[in-house]
Amino acid sequence: MIRIHFSADDFTRVRFAARPSPLPELHAALMTLAAPHEELLPGRWRTRLARTMPTAVEPLADLVPGGVAPAFLDVLGDTPDEGFALIRAAAPTTVRAGLEQVYAGRRFVPPWIRALHAGDADAWRTLGRAQRAAHEAVLAPVWPQVQDLHRNEFARHALAVAEGGLGAALTRLAPGSRLRDGVWEWPRPDTAGIREIRLAGRGLVLRPTFHWRYGPLVQDLPDRPVALACPVASGPPLLLAGPGAPDEALAGVLGRTRLALLHALDEPRTTTGLARRIGVSAATASAHASALRGAGLVTTTRTGRSVHHTRTALAELLLLGGGADGRCAPDGP
Structure with a gap:
């Protein structure tokens, strides 16, 4: 012990x-x-x-x-x-x-x-x-x-x-x-x-x-x-998946556009700035930001005519993590 x-x-x-x-x-x-x-x-x-x-x-x-x-x-x-x-x-x-x-x-x-x-x-x-x-x-x-x-x-x-x-x-x-x-x-x-x-x-x-x-x-x-x-219970990495594997899993849940939007929010951005960054229309960016806001992954603040979107702490953790449960394994072989 x-x-x-x-x-x-x-x-x-x-x-x-x-x-x-x-x-x-x-x-x-x-x-x-x-x-x-x-x-x-x-x-x-x-x-x-x-x-x-x-x-x-x-x-x-x-x-x-x-x-x-x-x-x-x-x-x-x-x-x-x-x-x-x-x-x-x-x-x-x-x-x-x-x-x-x-x-x-x-x-x-x-x-x-x-x-x-x-x-x-x-x-x-x-x-x-x-x-x-x-x-x-x-x-x-x-x-x-x-x-x-x-x-x-x-x-x-x-x-x-x-x-x-x-x-x-x-x-x-x-x-x-x-x-x-x-x-x-x-x-x-x-x-x-x-x-x-x-x-x-x-x-x-x-x-x-x-x-x-x-x-x-x-x-x-x-x-x-x-x-x-x-x-950690998952054991040694085996090169079974490429470097993009965690993003692939998140894309399957969120969709590629919404995942790209979260990645683009490495700093607060306007709807127009988001649309330009991920290559979609402003209306599409606004709709996806609204959906992510409803899930607690994005916050939106308005100052005058400007609207700025920011990813939440929960979104930060989501982008850090992903994958199977990996708690520490008990002792012993």
Whole structure:
């Protein structure tokens, strides 16, 4: 079981990551790929990676001899380059401690791992090449889908907080979990013992992960917000649909013209401006805006002779989200 202790301040410092971080998602994918007897992992995904994985990736296996990566690899960052830079900037003591922990009790340590432990520049270059090669093979081909899925989860969380409050939103992220007396308890039947995490005013960052199925991944580093990666039930992206899939689904519900109108309202526009933007007559634009206003997706204000249309917060969430239910999956394979 994981027990996360909140102070009063921590409840005001819970946030849902606005965008996915490439490095944690990459490491989740690599851990899943290495997991034995992964029945839930679609064979097509594994086959594609086995066919495209370059040999430059092989040193990464040496970093997880027991299936757990050293903590200095667990960084955030909005881009791969930012994540790689954060790893390279890790304090030497942190790097050594992480390597010593994962190799504790093991007789054989690969020479390049020994060199990395000593801070050797060539060893760092080996690590950098391996991670960049892994990113290009594993994550880059599906990154647009990961971004779409993340926006979907962001929208779901925002609605859950608005409808039921933070407590309900947290327990919805992890079916079977509960929040009581300031402690969020997350059962983990596959893990012996209890892990106690005290936020102590640092706050909590929530982020979905789409390549991992075995319960939460927790980053708990001194003087930083605790980061909790929650597995999403939909599993790893499989390139089954193109980048336009969410829009295609919305177009099927709203119609293409009304969807185009919502997209055009990235700023308030007049009826004439909308008509010009989406290539229809003013009368058609006005009729569609009226229908969307009735559905709570558009507001219209009049100032003198001018009429301006604005999309609502509900429309913003609709454009962010779309797709199937993607709550976090329970622990266990």
